[in-house]
Amino acid sequence: MGAEAVDAWIREFARLIAANKDELTALDSAIGDGDHGTNMDRGLTAVVSMLDAEPQATPSALFKKVGMTLISKVGGASGPLYGTAFLRMAAAAGDEVDLAKVLRAALDGVIARGKAEPGDKTMVDALAPAVDALEAGAGLAAAAEAAAKGRDATIPLVARKGRASYLGERSAGHADPGATSVTLLLTAAATTLGDQN
C-alpha cells in the first residue's frame, strides 16, 4: 500500500466527517461542549487542502503531515489526540504499511496522550477492538464492524475523561463522539483500501 492509497483513505475519512458533521456535533452537544463535528471538519478540510497543495511521496510523510495539520487546525481535544495518533502512525509506517501495526501504534499514542482506559467512553473504545480484530487476522471490513460495535457499547457508559466527565451520570445514553469518528476512520479504510491489506 503506497501513498496514493493512504491519500484516498484520508480523503474518504474527510468526506465521511463532513457528511456526519452534524451528527457528531449533536452527540457532542448532548455530552460535551458541542464542537467535535465542527472541529474535526475544520481539521480535515485543512488536511484535504494540504493534500491538494503538497502531495506526499510516502505513507509515512503523508501520515506526519496529516498529524501536524490536525494538531494546528482542530482546536479541541481531538486535535492533539488524532494528531498524536497520526504522528505515531507515521513513525510505525515502514516501506510497506502494515495496517495492524500502524493502528496499534496509533492506539498506544491515543492512550498515552489521553490517559484513557477501555470503558472510559472515549476514542479508545472503538479503536481498541478494531486493532484487536486486525491483529487476529481479520479484514478491514471486520475491523470497521468491530469499531462500530465498540462505539455502540459506549452508549450506556458514564464518561470519565474529557469535558463529558463533568456531566457524570448525565453522559450515559449517548454514543461517544470520539468513538463515533474513529469508526468513520475505520469505515473509510474498509471502503478505500478494501483487500489491499
Added chain:
Amino acid sequence: MVGLVVVCHSRPLARAAVALASEMTQGRPLAIEVAAGLDETTFGTDAVAISEAIAAADSGDGVVVLMDLGSAVLSAELALEMVDEPGRVVLSPAPLVEGLVAAAVAAASGADRHEVADEARNGLAGKQSHLEQDVAVEQTPAGGTTVKVINKHGLHARPAARLVTEIRAFDARVELRNATTGTGWVPASSLTRVATLGALQNHELEVRGEGREAAEAVNRVVALAAAAFGETDAEDADHPRGGGASPGIGTGPALRIREAAIDLPDAPSQGSATEWRRLESALDDVRQEIARLHSPIFDAHRLLLDDDDLLADVRARLDRNEAAPQAWSAATARTAAAFDALTDPYLRGRAADVRAVSQQVLRALLKLPTPAPDGDGVLLAADLTPAEAAALDPERITGVVLAAGSPTSHAAILTRTRGIPAVVGAGPQILQIPDGTLIAMDGSTGEVVADPSEPVLATFRARAQQQRVRRNEALTRAAAPAVTTGGVPIEVGANIGSVEDARAAAANGADLAGLVRTEFLFLDRDEAPTVDEQVAVYRAIAEALGGRRITLRTLDAGSDKPLRYLPPPAEANPFLGVRGLRHSLAHPAMFAEQLTAIVRVARETPVSVMFPMVTTVDELRAARAMLAEAGDAPGLQVGMMVEVPAAALRAAEFVPYVDFFSIGTNDLTQYTLAAERGNAALLSLTSGLDPAVAQLIDHVGRAAGDRVLVAVCGELAGDEAAVPRLLASGVRELSVAPSLVPLVKQAVRAA
C-alpha cells in the same frame, strides 16, 4: 528569568489574564508568551503554537506553562514532544488565572522554574482559606518584630507583591503572621501565602526571620511597612512605571546631588529697585530652566516662583534695604519653616521644594555653577534639570535613576548622549533609599534593585559584561557601512547639539549628521548669533565630522524653548503654539540670516537643510522661497521634518518640494497620541513605536516612494527593536545619539 506560557482556548481570555498578572510585577519585565485560540475568535489550542511559544519564552532558565482545561493540557503535553529542551519546561496543574498571577510575581523576582511552579500550584491557597470556614490556626511561639499595615486597602495584591519581591532578594527565610486575627506563620517569600494573612489596614503583623541576612530582611519589612509597601495615593490614580531611558548596566553606591551651602556675599543693597531687577532676572532664568523640562515634578517649583505671599515678603525686605540674595534667602527660609510646622506629611514634604527652588534662584543670582553629585556611583534624584544632566561625569556616575521623567525627557536624552545608563519614572520610593546603599540598575529593561543579593548582583555583572562584548563588537565595525541582510545600505547618522557632539559622532562612526539642532546657537544668550558666527559653528561641525554631510535643522524655537531676545507671547499650550517653522516665518529677518549662513556653508561642504514643525504645503513653499532668496549652493539638499500628523497624512503633497523627509518620531508620537512626552504617567503611551505612529510612518514611506529619501531622527531610530519595522516602512536613514550609532548599525545589519 523563567519564562511563562499561557495556553488556553480563548485568545482574549489569555491576553486579559496576562494583563492582570503583569499588573502585579510593578513594571518589572516578564517573559510571557500566549498560545491561545486558533485565531482571534475561534476557541481551541494548537500544540505547534505552544511549542513555538515555549521556545520564545525560554531564555535558558526554563519555562512554566499554565493551561486551562481539556485540549489545552493534551496540546501542551504534545508540544513538549516538539521542543528542543523539554527538561526545562514545567507543565503546571495550577488554575490558570490564580496560577499565572502567582507565577508572574515569582518569575519577576528571579525565582527558578521549580519555585515558580510551586508558587503557581499554591495559587488557590488564598481563595481557599477565604472561603473555607475553619482555617487551621497553627499555634506558634511569638517572636521577632511587629509592624502595622497602614495601607488604606490593607496588604492587597500590589503591596504584597512588592513585599514578596523585596524579601526574596535576601538570603533569609522570613515569616509573617497576622497578630490581630491570629493566623499561622506564612513565608514572606510566597505571594499566595502572604495573601492568606488577610491583613487589613491597622492590622499588626509579626515578623521573624532566620538565615544569614535575617536581620536585614526583617528590617526591610519594617521599612516597607512604614512606607506603605511602596503604595502611594498618587499611585492609585495613575501607575507610573520605571522605564529604561539609556541602555547599559550601572552598579554602585546610591548618590544624591548635594546642595553645598551657599555663602551669601556681604555686598550692600544697590537700592530697592536695582535689587528687585536683579532678583526678577534670576527668577526669569529659573522659570526658563524649569519650562524647558516639561516635567510635572517641577510644577510646584514653578508655582513658588510666582507665589504672591513669598514675593511680597521679599519686596518688603528689599525696601528695608536688604540686598537681593539676603532678602530672597530669608523669605524662602520663612516659607520653608512654615511648611515644616505642618502635620500633614505631604505638605511637610513641600518644604524640600521651597529649599530647592531657593537654592536654584540664589545660584542664578550669584552666577554659581550647577551642583554636581559628589562621589562615584548611581545617582538617585526626583528629576534632573538639563544643566544638571549635562554636568554629569560618565567616568564617575555609573547610572542614573529618576523618580519621574520619561525616556523622551531632556534629562533622558542627555544621559543617552553621554552614554550613562538611566532609568526614569521609577517612582517616589527610590528617594527613600539611604545614601550609600548598593544599587544595581539596567537602563535597557528599567530594572532597579536596591541592596541586591550576591546572585542578583552577579546577574547584573554578567549582563554588563555581555553588553560590553556586544558594544565592543559594534565598535569594531562602527566605521563600516550598515547594510541589511537583504543588501539594502542604510545611512546611520548622529543627532548633534554641539561641536563636541560632532566629534563624538565621528568617533562612533556616524555616516553623517542626520540632525543638527541649531537651537544651541540661539538659546541662553541675549542676542541672536550673527551670520558669521553661525557660519563658523556650522563649519566647525562639518570639520569635526571630517566633511561628512551635515543636516542643519533651522531654528526650532517657540514658547517651549523661548529666546530671551524674542520673548514669546504667553501661550496656553506652547507645544501647539508658534514654534518651529511657524516661529521662523513669524520672524523673517532672523530666519533670512540663518538661511544665508546655511547657504554659505553649503558652498564649502555637503549640507542638507530641513524645516521643523511643517504643517502645510504653503508653509513649506514660503520657506523654500526664502531659501531661494538666500542664494544658491550646488548640492544643497532640502527637506522637512515630518512631526505633525497633518503633514504625515498629506506627505504626497509635499513630495514635489523636498529631497527628503525626516520623521521626528518624538513629536509625531506626542501629537498623534495627544500625550506629552515628558509626562511619566503617560509612559506606556509614549514609549516605543505605537501602531498608529507606525501606520503614519508607513504612509509617509509609501508617499515618498523612490523620489524622496525617508529618514527618522527621533528617539525611535535608536530603539533596536523598532529598527526592522522602520526599515520595512521604507526608511533609509536613521539618526541617533552619537553613542548609539555603533549599536544601531549592528541592528541594521541584523535586519
